[in-house]
Amino acid sequence: MxxxxxxxxxxxxxxxxxxxxxxxxxxxxxxxxxxxxxxxxxxxxxxxxxxxxxxxxxxxxxxxxxxxxxxxxxxxxxxxxxxxxxxxRDIARALSTIEALAGQNQTAIAGVRDQLANLRTVASAPPRTVAPDSTEALVQGGGDPEGLYRTATDQMNRGSLNTARAAFEEFVSRYANHDLAADAHYNLADILFQQESFEEALAAFQEVQVRFPIHARVRDARYRSGLVQIAMGDLEAAEETLELVVNTYPGTIVAEFAAEKLDEIR
CATH class of the missing domain: 1.10.287 (Helix Hairpins)
Incomplete structure (x- = not known):
């Protein structure tokens, strides 16, 4: 031309x-x-x-x-x-969905395995008149802080949420100033959310932000607080929380997820 x-x-x-x-x-x-x-x-x-x-x-x-x-x-x-x-953006969202589904599948498989193991144990064991509480035995068997934390995370990954919850509650009570305390509080809040104890979950996520303001878990705890508020139907509070995440952590994956949630609820 x-x-x-x-x-x-x-x-x-x-x-x-x-x-x-x-x-x-x-x-x-x-x-x-x-x-x-x-x-x-x-x-x-x-x-x-x-x-x-x-x-x-x-x-x-x-x-x-x-x-x-x-x-x-x-x-x-x-x-x-x-x-x-x-x-x-669609690929990132699809990857997140795949990861979530993979985690759910692993949890379901672990739960089935636990049930089969329990059935085998019941079938082969002689009758007992008094049986100790398995949750209490696991928690007390943690021993040192790292052992107790491992016990809690193992039970959580296996889908035994009640046992994991008791172990994390015991950890934050015994070792409030331990290096793993922030992670224990966060995981406890996550379990409460999965059990649909939304008010307790929100308080637990907010406690992470108050007790450990400079910890890496704070960013995720703020985002999860917004999700809990959405589940509770408090969309105005959720919008304020998610906007705080977007403005405080620009350019991060969690900020992008928060922005997508804002688009969904507006």
């Missing part, structure tokens, strides 16, 4: 030069030229001028067409970038 425009400009320039030469020739030879010659020359000059006007009009149309083409390509590039961004 660019070479074609240059070529047409060159042709137009040649036409102008020819026109100028004709004028000069007319002035120079005017004394010896006949009226017929002058008329022929005037006709040729008019034809050259008309051709020049035609070429200029073509150049204008081609320039406008080129501008429209560039504008269309720019719009297509902008739309393409927007589509790529939307696809990346």
């Amino acid at each position: 660019y070479m074609m425009i240059r070529k047409q400009r060159f042709v137009a320039a040649r036409a102008v030069l020819a026109l100028a030469a004709a004028v000069v020739l007319t002035v120079t030879l005017g004394a010896c030229a006949t009226k017929g010659d002058l008329r022929d020359l005037q006709t040729e000059i008019r034809a050259l001028a008309a051709r020049q006007d035609t070429l200029l009009s073509q150049l204008r149309r081609q320039a406008l067409s080129t501008q429209d083409s560039v504008r269309t390509q720019s719009d297509q590039i902008f739309d393409f970038r927007g589509e790529i961004t939307r696809q990346m």
Whole structure:
């Protein structure tokens, strides 16, 4: 397109030069030229001028067409970038869903295995008149802080939420200042949410923010607080909480998730 425009400009320039030469020739030879010659020359000059006007009009149309083409390509590039961004967001959301489903499947499988193991134990064991509370035995068997925390997380991952809850409650009671205390509080809040004890879960997530203000768990605890408020139907409070996450942690995955939740509830 660019070479074609240059070529047409060159042709137009040649036409102008020819026109100028004709004028000069007319002035120079005017004394010896006949009226017929002058008329022929005037006709040729008019034809050259008309051709020049035609070429200029073509150049204008081609320039406008080129501008429209560039504008269309720019719009297509902008739309393409927007589509790529939307696809990346959809992929991130799909990955989160897959991870959540994988966790649920593992929890369900672990629960089935526990039930089968319990059935085998009951079938093979002799009758007992007094049986100790299994939850209490597991909690008391934790021993050191790390052992108790491992016991709690193992039970949580296996889907034994009541046992895990008791173990985490015991941990935060015994070892309030331990390095794992913030994680224990967060996991306890997560269990409460899964058990649909929403008021207790909200209080537990907020306690993470108050007791451990600079801990890495605070960011997730704020986001989860917003989810609990949505589950409780308090959308106004949830919107305020999620906006705080978006503004406090820009550019993070949790901020992106919070923004998506805001779009859903607005």
